Amino acid sequence: xxRVTFQPDGRTVEVAPGTSILDAAGAAGVELPHNCGGVCACxxxxxxxxxxxxxxxxxxxxxxxxxxEAMGQAATSRLGCQATVGAADxxxxxxxxxxxx
Numbered sequence: 001x002x003r004v005t006f007q008p009d010g011r012t013v014e015v016a017p018g019t020s021i022l023d024a025a026g027a028a029g030v031e032l033p034h035n036c037g038g039v040c041a042c043x044x045x046x047x048x049x050x051x052x053x054x055x056x057x058x059x060x061x062x063x064x065x066x067x068x069e070a071m072g073q074a075a076t077s078r079l080g081c082q083a084t085v086g087a088a089d090x091x092x093x094x095x096x097x098x099x100x101x
Contacts, residue, residue: 002085006030007050007093017087021047021056021080032094038081043070045080052090056083071095 004024005012013028022045025032033044043066049056053076059067063082067073072095080092 002052002055002087003089004028004085005089005091007091015085017085019085021045021078021083021085021090021092024085025080030094032080034081036081040066040079040082043067043079046070046073047078047080047083047092047094048072048074049076049078049083050091050093052088053078055086055088055090057086059083 001014001016003012003014006025006028011028011030013024015024015027022032022034022038035044036042040062056078063079066079067077070077
């Protein structure tokens with residue numbers, strides 16, 4: 001199991017390897033929009049990876065293409081619907097405060 005922590009509020013959840021950042025967000029009670037239903041057709045689930053980037057799955061060419069459309073895109077940007085967790089812990093930052101009430 002790996003821990004995924006969502007900033008800025010520091011909510012953490014333990015997930016099995018292979019779990020997407022999007023699914024981990026749901027398990028942690030973190031609102032991570034995914035207007036396309038999580039099929040890599042938009043960029044609403046864009047996050048910045050602060051720790052554990054090497055532990056995530058490799059981005060596909062399609063994800064890279066989509067990320068080029070994301071506001072605030074950085075070298076550590078990933079789409080939550082596409083990035084899956086490996087064995088190491090991960091810390092991601094959400095654009096804005098999207099913690100569910």
